[in-house]
Amino acid sequence: MDKWKAFIIALGMLQLMNCQDMKKKDDMPMPTYDVQISHPWNNYLITPIEDKIITLEGVPAGLPYGSSSGTWGDSGKGFTEQSGTPVGADIVYFSRYEDTFYHLKADFPKDKVIELVERAYANNESDSSDEPLKEFISIKEEPDYYEKYNKAGMTYYKFGTLVFGFAPKGMVAVWLKFGYVSLQLGEFQAEVVKEDKKYADKLFSKISQTREEIKKNMFIPDVSSKEWKNYQKRYFWVPHITSENKEFRLFKTQLEYYNGEREIMLRPWIIKPPVKERAVPKEITFFWETGKGQAYEGRAFFNWESVNEVLEKAGKDFKLNIKVAPDNSNMEIMINDQKVPADSIRIYQSDLKFKESY
Structure with missing residues (x-):
């Protein structure tokens, strides 16, 4: 009888531990993140008038105070953290160079957002774990990831920045950033506000410039979003970096794309990275x-x-081959048998150290 009691108690404790483990995985804290408002360049300045980031949890979140800045996909500024899983946006903004008010009412792809905010992306090797790195891990499945991988320096970055990019003619792109890594959530279209007096009164009562002065100084005729629409083009490809030097060891690759996305590859998956849909590389x-x-x-x-x-x-499914010269003096870039033109190619001595360094 005592054995049965002990067995039942042990079984109950095991079930309790499993329940606690499941609860630990399911009880994901609300994400916290900076919000950025970016533009292609400084001549394309926009100013939000009213803004609301819709969150899954129903908590309030919004844009930072002020106007857009930086470059496409990166404003270069950090602001007060916001909370809640972002699943949409309701923004009225003034495009100074178009003399036009726009209203963005966007629903983000909810399932994609939930999937991404449960990830952490590798940016660097780990000094506190010898476990092979992955492109990303599930922080829901590995709730102790920070202590495990980031104890001696940042390796895996969770979602930390929500970026809005405002292009001409109401084009808006949205990215989620994980350290250096940046993934585009989608492209959205804002509508022109035809009856804009309410918003104009609200904006120009707070700034020293009049609408006429801004138009005189900043208006750009015949603007188009075509350039940034083109940047959305993607192809199924993969970078493949090699050398005929038998001692060649590749450790890290950083890719910046024209659509504002960024990617990092590390060992071991850098040796044979997956083919997937990628935009045109910028750097x-x-x-x-x-x-x-x-x-x-x-x-x-x-x-x-x-x-x-x-x-x-x-x-489809092609390699962008980068072949480094055996003496490390130059590189050749090819797709199939065709040379890929580069604006500039540079090679420097590096002082970075990796786990498998010589």
């Missing part, structure tokens, strides 16, 4: 070694029109 930076004291950083900068022309003809 590729990578780090490698060919022996002790032979550590390098390579950079390639691209023009969208030139590279897109090659990508359009490349078919």
